[in-house]
Amino acid sequence: MQKYSHSGRINYAVSEIVGGVFLILVAVVVFICIYNYVFPLDLPPVEPNVHIVGYVQDDGRVVLQHIGGEQLRSYEVYIDGYLVYESDDPWGFGEKYYPPVQSLQGDESIRVTVYSIDETGYKAVVFDGIVKGKETSPPPSSPYFHPLLISTLRTNSIDEDLICYNYSAVSSLNPKPYTYIYTWMIKRGIVTTPFACLLMPFDTESISLVKDYSGNQYNGAISGSVTWVNNGKIGGAYTFNGAGYIEVPYCFSNSLVDGLTVELWVKTTGSSMSLVSFNRTRLFEITINNEGKIVMTTTGNDDTYSITGNTPVNDGTWHYISAIYDSTTGTGSIYIDGLLDKREVVHTPGTHLGENGVSEPGYIGKETIAERETIFSTGFETQDEKNNWVETEHAEETETWDTLRYDGFNTGWGSYSSGGDDCQRSSTYKYEGSHSVLLRDNSGTASSLTLTNPIDIQTPGYISIKIDFWWMWRGTGWVNGEDWWLLYYDGSSWITILDRDYPSGYQKNVWYHQVLYINRSDYNYPTNMRIRFQCDASNDNDKLYIDAVYINATAYNRMEYDFNLYGSPYITPNSGLYAIGGTGDFDPSYIKYNRTGINISRYQDVKLSVYYSYKNTEEGDFLGLYYLYNDEWVPVFEINSPVSVNSQSPWVRVEVNIPESVNTLYLQFKWRTSSLDEYVVIDDMVITGVPIGGGAGFTGTMDNLCIYERVLSPEQIHQNYLSTKDGLSDKSVIVSEETLYGDIWYCLITPNNQVEDDNSTESEHLLVTMYSGGV
Numbered sequence: 001m002q003k004y005s006h007s008g009r010i011n012y013a014v015s016e017i018v019g020g021v022f023l024i025l026v027a028v029v030v031f032i033c034i035y036n037y038v039f040p041l042d043l044p045p046v047e048p049n050v051h052i053v054g055y056v057q058d059d060g061r062v063v064l065q066h067i068g069g070e071q072l073r074s075y076e077v078y079i080d081g082y083l084v085y086e087s088d089d090p091w092g093f094g095e096k097y098y099p100p101v102q103s104l105q106g107d108e109s110i111r112v113t114v115y116s117i118d119e120t121g122y123k124a125v126v127f128d129g130i131v132k133g134k135e136t137s138p139p140p141s142s143p144y145f146h147p148l149l150i151s152t153l154r155t156n157s158i159d160e161d162l163i164c165y166n167y168s169a170v171s172s173l174n175p176k177p178y179t180y181i182y183t184w185m186i187k188r189g190i191v192t193t194p195f196a197c198l199l200m201p202f203d204t205e206s207i208s209l210v211k212d213y214s215g216n217q218y219n220g221a222i223s224g225s226v227t228w229v230n231n232g233k234i235g236g237a238y239t240f241n242g243a244g245y246i247e248v249p250y251c252f253s254n255s256l257v258d259g260l261t262v263e264l265w266v267k268t269t270g271s272s273m274s275l276v277s278f279n280r281t282r283l284f285e286i287t288i289n290n291e292g293k294i295v296m297t298t299t300g301n302d303d304t305y306s307i308t309g310n311t312p313v314n315d316g317t318w319h320y321i322s323a324i325y326d327s328t329t330g331t332g333s334i335y336i337d338g339l340l341d342k343r344e345v346v347h348t349p350g351t352h353l354g355e356n357g358v359s360e361p362g363y364i365g366k367e368t369i370a371e372r373e374t375i376f377s378t379g380f381e382t383q384d385e386k387n388n389w390v391e392t393e394h395a396e397e398t399e400t401w402d403t404l405r406y407d408g409f410n411t412g413w414g415s416y417s418s419g420g421d422d423c424q425r426s427s428t429y430k431y432e433g434s435h436s437v438l439l440r441d442n443s444g445t446a447s448s449l450t451l452t453n454p455i456d457i458q459t460p461g462y463i464s465i466k467i468d469f470w471w472m473w474r475g476t477g478w479v480n481g482e483d484w485w486l487l488y489y490d491g492s493s494w495i496t497i498l499d500r501d502y503p504s505g506y507q508k509n510v511w512y513h514q515v516l517y518i519n520r521s522d523y524n525y526p527t528n529m530r531i532r533f534q535c536d537a538s539n540d541n542d543k544l545y546i547d548a549v550y551i552n553a554t555a556y557n558r559m560e561y562d563f564n565l566y567g568s569p570y571i572t573p574n575s576g577l578y579a580i581g582g583t584g585d586f587d588p589s590y591i592k593y594n595r596t597g598i599n600i601s602r603y604q605d606v607k608l609s610v611y612y613s614y615k616n617t618e619e620g621d622f623l624g625l626y627y628l629y630n631d632e633w634v635p636v637f638e639i640n641s642p643v644s645v646n647s648q649s650p651w652v653r654v655e656v657n658i659p660e661s662v663n664t665l666y667l668q669f670k671w672r673t674s675s676l677d678e679y680v681v682i683d684d685m686v687i688t689g690v691p692i693g694g695g696a697g698f699t700g701t702m703d704n705l706c707i708y709e710r711v712l713s714p715e716q717i718h719q720n721y722l723s724t725k726d727g728l729s730d731k732s733v734i735v736s737e738e739t740l741y742g743d744i745w746y747c748l749i750t751p752n753n754q755v756e757d758d759n760s761t762e763s764e765h766l767l768v769t770m771y772s773g774g775v
Contacts, residue, residue: 268700420446491526603689
């Protein structure tokens with residue numbers, strides 16, 4: 001079959017295409033040049049994204065409010081075509097401007113125009129509308145009329161806050177409304193639920209019934225001396241004198257609560273009293289302690305814990321209190337005036353509050369029976385707890401050390417000799433000076449560094465020898481299990497006093513300082529003591545460097561001890577992985593460690609419980625735990641001559657009562673042992689007490705109580721504070737952190753004139769959509 005080649009045609013066609021594209025590009029460039037230099041035209045300026053709304057207040061005053069979009073940098077305001085205001089002061093979201101016009105009544109109206117002015121002087125209209133006076137009578141209800149519910153940028157995306165305004169709510173009350181109550185509702189899927197599970201604004205005067213506006217109708221009942229006042233933080237409020245309270249039905253959907261937020265305004269000068277509780281021994285209680293600080297007590301899985309805030313709130317001024325529990329993290333939080341005051345983990349993550357099957361009523365301001373609480377507890381499981389114990393004192397003679405040898409290997413081998421080719425002086429890596437010693441591989445004594453001339457440590461009567469040196473391992477051949485040793489010659493045999501396995505937690509290429517003690521109580525002291533460093537590795541790429549070797553000795557009493565967290569294999573804790581305690585070789589002295597102060601001032605009937613044990617101890621050893629009372633250390637326990645040779649004693653629990661005059665608890669752990677393998681330890685310390693007047697009834701004024709069966713975001717808490725701190729009820733805000741894609745939100749606005757409610761008006765329904773902007 002004859003074959004034909006088409007390559008010539010293809011190349012010809014490609015060249016035609018390339019040529020055509022080139023001509024088009026030339027034409028485009030020429031056109032751009034002519035356009036820019038012969039017929040220059042300015043592009044239109046970008047229109048600003050600003051949202052301004054205009055309305056009239058009840059008193060007829062005209063208001064312009066920035067409700068979303070960009071901040072206005074420079075702008076002008078016109079009334080009926082006349083310039084009345086111009087400014088370069090920024091105008092941002094939520095801020096209001098009051099035009100200098102007479103109050104509008106009835107059918108009176110004005111035309112208001114707002115221009116934004118950019119850097120080039122270009123003016124763009126951001127608001128232009130007719131503002132009419134307030135109607136003398138409410139407009140007729142209409143299925144098409146709703147209070148204004150908007151998102152901040154008017155796109156309804158998940159990244160925007162939702163704002164509901166009261167000025168479009170209908171009311172026929174006479175006198176006119178003092179406050180507006182906002183009931184937020186969420187529809188997720190087919191289920192519609194109130195945002196709050198209890199909403200009590202206290203706006204209506206009543207001596208018997210406190211209305212819940214959440215939509216759940218958990219109305220409260222007044223008992224005893226509780227008085228309504230018309231000058232609360234927002235509208236009305238209730239004052240308490242310690243002898244009355246409000247009982248509230250159980251308001252949660254289940255007996256076990258996952259998330260909880262409690263918010264309220266409080267004004268008081270009192271202390272040690274209850275604000276809100278739902279069976280405090282089974283769910284929660286919010287109190288003010290004797291220092292005027294907020295305390296949130298929660299119970300889950302029969303474990304009760306209290307978190308105490310940092311800021312006193314009993315200064316006689318209004319404070320916004322928020323208390324939160326989050327089961328996902330087991331965390332409790334306290335906010336004061338919209339800002340975080342205290343946060344800490346109070347339960348194991350995943351712990352629900354409450355008791356399964358128990359749904360008892362709650363109380364506002366009621367005196368409750370103060371139950372015993374855990375003030376402090378520790379199983380000594382973390383290094384942080386050890387760090388809270390501080391060495392305070394030990395009794396010992398002043399030690400004087402004689403330097404028997406020092407070698408830096410800078411001018412030669414000094415006091416030492418090389419075992420062979422695998423022991424060399426090195427100038428490449430050294431800790432100090434010009435040289436160190438390099439040991440490598442496992443060729444017996446050829447990889448050793450040995451003290452040449454023996455030292456007489458018997459005749460001078462030394463009781464402790466201290467070996468002090470620096471070391472580092474390098475090379476590419478080290479594998480797990482290979483090691484190096486430090487050997488001690490006691491006159492008849494070589495004894496290993498240090499065996500360092502690779503890697504043992506040490507890094508390569510890092511110099512480490514090592515100090516070892518060879519005590520007369522543990523080793524024979526000869527007239528010909530020597531030491532030897534030896535490497536046990538597999539090849540010449542396993543390198544050990546030794547430098548700056550001191551051999552010191554003392555004839556004075558030694559002080560060698562360790563205070564630490566101990567677990568297996570040293571000792572078996574009472575529970576968990578660790579106990580805390582000490583060991584040492586320093587008799588007849590003591591060592592003492594103090595625990596920093598623990599505040600027990602707001603408790604009575606304080607009890608301290610602790611476990612103790614010891615291991616390998618002998619006659620003459622000692623351990624004790626004490627608390628400070630006045631200027632005296634009082635024993636929690638003292639154990640003289642704890643004998644437990646080659647074993648561990650059973651754990652023993654001790655409990656003592658702490659005197660009520662002790663406000664800050666200081667503890668001291670004291671011990672004496674005679675060897676570094678003798679241990680004395682304590683474990684599982686618990687301090688409990690009964691709050692002093694912690695259950696007293698509330699005295700002061702309370703307003704606007706809200707309870708949510710959810711964890712409000714910090715942004716929502718701060719927004720709730722901002723919306724109410726000035727005593728206004730003109731709007732309500734849900735921040736974007738609370739909304740989800742697909743939510744349908746709406747709000748019921750209820751006008752109130754402190755005597756009665758008007759009919760509630762339902763806002764428009766707002767569907768939360770996905771963000772549609774750029775990436």
